[in-house]
Amino acid sequence: MASPLDTLDKIVGSVEGLVRAKGKKGIAGIWTDDHAIIGAAAQTKALGIKKFDTISPFPLHGIDEAMGIPRSFIPWVTFIMGLAGCAFGTWFTWWTSAVNWPIIIAGKPHWSLPAFVPIIFECTILFAALSSVGAMFALNGLPKIDPPTIDPDLTCHKFAIFVPEDDPNYDADKLESLFKEHGAIEVKKAEF
Amino acid sequence: MSEKTLQPPGTMNVTAKHKTIFAVLMFLGAAAFVVTLINNPERAWHGYLTSFFYFLTLAIGGLFFTAINHMVKSGWHVTIRRFGEAMAAFLPVTAVAVLALMVLGVDHLYSWLDPEVVAHDPLLQHKTPYLNRGFFWIRTVGFFGIWLYFGKVLVGKSLEQDKTGDEGMSDKLIKPSVIFVLLFALTYSLFSVDTLMALEPHWFSTIFGVYCFGGMFQSTMAFMILTIVYFMNRGQLKGYVNENHLHDLGKYLFAFTVFWAYIAFSQYMLIWYANLPEETIFFEPRSKGGWMWMSLGLVLGKFIIPFFALLPQWAKRSKAHLSVVSIWILIMQFFDMHWLIYPNYDEEHVVLSVPEVLIFLGFWGLFLFFVTRFLGKNEIVPIKDGRIHESVHHHVVY
Incomplete structure (x- = not known):
């Protein structure tokens, strides 16, 4: 028989499950140059990738156009x-x-x-x-509790492009060479 | 595109056609003014005051725009600053115009200048320490002295930079700009009190100067947008000014449309609520007959229509759309000036016909002549300003 504490644990767990951010697996490139990442974002878009995201510690001029993000509603x-x-x-x-x-x-x-x-x-x-x-x-999708992080420096001086595996045009090798080509200092499998 | 590869935009090509149009406008205005002056001097001077204040507002608005941007070391405004300076080039003409008004016109406009009227009016006697001919002269001379001086410093130094290429000049202009902006708040408020509020000397409203300022910034932005669009369409500003600059000017236009309405309503609501005779005296004639229609028309035309017309993002980035709204606002500013001044001439009827329109057009001719003369003599972009690269690469996200 389940003790009351087990029941409480289950309830807390399910509430947590609702708000805890679920990361997707994918590939991430990391930059220290904000100009390079805009070019890389445009090339990622040119590969036909639609679901990717760019992470930056401050607003980047021209990133919306480079990523092809339509105006918000x-x-x-x-x-x-x-x-x-x-x-x-x-x-x-x-x-x-x-x-x-x-x-x-x-x-x-x-x-x-x-x-x-x-x-x-x-x-x-x-x-x-x-x-x-x-x-x-x-x-x-806010609030996100304890979301997976690609790199803690992304809130400080680094920039990243993240492409999730479930994108129809996902190709880890192609993306890795593309990121490297555009000056990424690091490319890694990540969760975001 | 790097600023090093940009061609200097040069000066404005003021053609004979331009000059003919301005001369015709000036002639029409002068003729209408003289004819009205002979038949009905009171009406002529009311029309003169309306147009004079309208263009003084544009001239000093241009100077104010350059001053606030120097003051905050703004980078984005550099490539459009010269258009503000061009508007300020009209200031010396307004100084001559105010002289004509002070010498010949004021006795047709202000009842408190008549000792006979003051002798029978205890309220006016009470206000005599401020509302008297001598002090009126001192104030007017002082205000124009301040404006002309700072116009000469701020515009003159900026033009000097074009020749010397001294990039430190921009920083040297911060101090005079700060002083000017502080003095401007005081002088422009008091001048609007002296020339417009004092038309009805029993009335007072502490927010009146701010009301005039709201209309000033709104119409200044409207005129600047039209000038910039003119040069953009000629291709002279290619690489210097793009839709991002228009977007920011459009935001200013939108913001001051709201600001004007906010101030106008604040003034109205407090007077309406308190319902005191010495305050409602201003709104009483304006809430009857034709003037009531004009009051409602201003709410609609100077606030509601431009508010919705400027609300979407694309509206502030479209040259054609922005130009139409700007022309509309410039017309509405004239109606606003007329609404402030003409009930003093005729409380019962809206007097607005050929003389008023022609005098207004005459002032347009004069104003455009001096603005284009300035732009014809000087580079239309201050290319030696050290912050120009910020302006060339100006990019607006929202």
Whole structure:
């Protein structure tokens, strides 16, 4: 018979399993030159590889174009949720001040738009900002607990390209020679 | 592309056609002004003040743009700085224009200059230490002295760098830029108080200078974008200016569209809420009849339309789209100036017809003449600035 502690262990394990990042196996090239890695990323894309990722300690100018990453849809989330927030603020100030609990304030009409514009404005910003952050978290699969690392220096002064094995055009030998050719200081099998 | 292989862009080719157009505009404006002056001097001077303030705003806006960029050692702006300096080249003309206004025009505009009016108005008597002819003169001369001086330093040193190639010059301009920006905040606010707010001397609004500043930066960006697109379309800025610079200017245009609306609404809401007679006196004529339509039109035309038109990323990177929005904003800025000034001339009706438009076009001719004259004499890009490589390789991610 399982002890209560075993059950607890199982529950903790399954919760952990949900949030713990699952790494994929693949090949990683590591650079110390941020210009070289942009060229290497463009060549990786030219090989027909689609699922690869570039890891850098700071934003790289031109990496989106080199990797062929399309523009994020998050601006649309921001825009639509901003409009929704604006509509909600308008409806809510009207409902609270003119319908549900009408009070005359400073001799103004119950529903006085100028007084409510700040609230409507704040609702617009709140909805747009929170949903943008939420969409960004969802899109990046955050939060990730204890994800596998390719190299600890990638948060400091190194750059990496990672190609997972499950990419249809994955070819470890080809990628290794390509990375070396573009000045990678190290190429290794990794999990990310 | 390396900056070493770039060809200097040269100067603007100001053709006879340009000059003819400017001369015709100037002639039309001058003729309309003189005819109106004979028939109705009050209207003529209101029209003059509208256009004068509009172009003073553009001239000093150009200087302000170069100053803030020197101040923060900005790299990206170098290849477009000369267009701001070109706008500042109009400053000496505004100094002459303000002289005409001060000598001939002010008595048609400001009731507090009339001792007869002040004698019967306790509120105006109370404001006499500030609102009097002598101090008005001192302030105006002081403000223009400051602007002309800093215009000469900031633009003059930048042009000198073109000849000497002294890269240290950019750093030497930081100090005067900081001083100018601080003085600018004070002088531009007070000058807008003196010339625009004082049209209704009983009224006061502490945010008024900021309101004028919002419109200033918005219209300055709009004009700069149009100038840059003109030279880009001629291919003269190839390798120097690209859509990344336009993107940043477009962001400025967008930001100050929002800023203007924010300030305009802040001013309105507080006055509306408090409902005090000496404050609502400004909005009262503007919330009736034709002026009400103009007030609502400004909300729509100067904020809502450009806001949505500039929101997408592509909108700020497209030359054609950005040009259309810029022209629209420049027109809206004129309506804004008109809305600030003309209710003082006629509270009941929106007076806006041939004389106002022609005087405005006349000032356009004058302004464009001096801007193109400057660009025709000087390199349109300050190629000797040490930070130019940053600007040539400017790249905007978001």
